[in-house]
Amino acid sequence: MAYTLPELPYPYDALEPHIDRTTMEIHHTRHHKGYVDNLNKAIEKAPAEFQNLAIEDLLRQIDRIPEEIRTAVRNHGGGHANHSLFWVIMSPQGGGQPSGPLADAINRTFGSFDAFKEKFTATAVGHFGSGWGWLCVDGSGNLIVKSTPNQDSPYMEGLTPILGIDVWEHAYYLKYQNKRAEYVNNWWNVVNWSEVQRRYEACAKS
Numbered sequence: 001m002a003y004t005l006p007e008l009p010y011p012y013d014a015l016e017p018h019i020d021r022t023t024m025e026i027h028h029t030r031h032h033k034g035y036v037d038n039l040n041k042a043i044e045k046a047p048a049e050f051q052n053l054a055i056e057d058l059l060r061q062i063d064r065i066p067e068e069i070r071t072a073v074r075n076h077g078g079g080h081a082n083h084s085l086f087w088v089i090m091s092p093q094g095g096g097q098p099s100g101p102l103a104d105a106i107n108r109t110f111g112s113f114d115a116f117k118e119k120f121t122a123t124a125v126g127h128f129g130s131g132w133g134w135l136c137v138d139g140s141g142n143l144i145v146k147s148t149p150n151q152d153s154p155y156m157e158g159l160t161p162i163l164g165i166d167v168w169e170h171a172y173y174l175k176y177q178n179k180r181a182e183y184v185n186n187w188w189n190v191v192n193w194s195e196v197q198r199r200y201e202a203c204a205k206s
Contacts, residue, residue: 002040003055005033006084014092018186020175028087031170035079035151042072055081059155078151082132085164089199091192098193102200109143116145117188123147124165125181133184135163135196137203162199163191 008028013021043050043058046069050058058065058077065073097113098106110116116135124133127147136144136159147167148154154161165171165187172183 003036003043003080005029005036006087008087010092015090015190018189019090019172023170023172023174026174027166027171028083032079032083035076035083038072039076039080042069042076045069046073055084056155059153060158062156074156075151078153078156081153081155082151082161082164082166085161086166089163089192089195090187090190091195092190094190094192095188096193098197100197100201101204102193102197105143105200110145120145120163121181121184121188124167124184127167130168133165133167134159134161136161137200141204160199160203162203163196 005028008024012024012028015024046066050061050065053061055077058073059081062070062074062077097103103113106113106116110119120133120135123145124147127133127149129149131147131149131152133147134145134154136146136154138144138159144159146154146159165184167180167184169178172180176183
């Protein structure tokens with residue numbers, strides 16, 4: 001089973017002015033497509049037990065992947081999983097704050113939404129080099145803010161990501177140049193909290 005490039009749930013210009021059309025189109029059709037294509041090439045060489053796994057399950061077993069393809073699966077499989085999440089946790093109707101159980105969990109864990117937002121922003125902005133900022137759920141249902149380098153995925157650490165921001169320069173450089181902090185601050189205006197809440201509640205049920 002080959003992995004496929006997911007379609008975006010909105011037009012390339014839908015997130016403007018916060019994320020520009022050109023960046024979105026290049027990011028999706030070149031960067032993400034490249035991860036998918038290279039992942040498929042790598043997985044062709046994997047044992048049968050790894051051939052038909054959902055990307056999340058494949059990454060959860062990264063330490064069992066044969067060593068000769070593990071780096072390719074880590075980089076390109078992580079890139080595919082990370083971007084597949086990234087597209088859907090953004091929306092032209094995004095912004096604001098979460099509600100319901102997710103809001104309760106954020107308040108319980110971080111003290112307030114503003115305190116969570118400050119911690120998440122600092123983690124994403126402060127990550128050295130290319131990588132991602134995440135809000136994850138651990139095996140006990142706890143919320144964790146962290147970053148990962150390159151295209152490493154929280155799935156590789158036994159965590160489930162429910163919110164993530166790409167802080168590779170290709171995600172923002174055309175519009176923001178080296179102003180990562182400005183990009184991250186504006187990104188909050190497109191966060192699709194209903195999707196993040198859905199993913200949080202799915203973790204709580206599992």
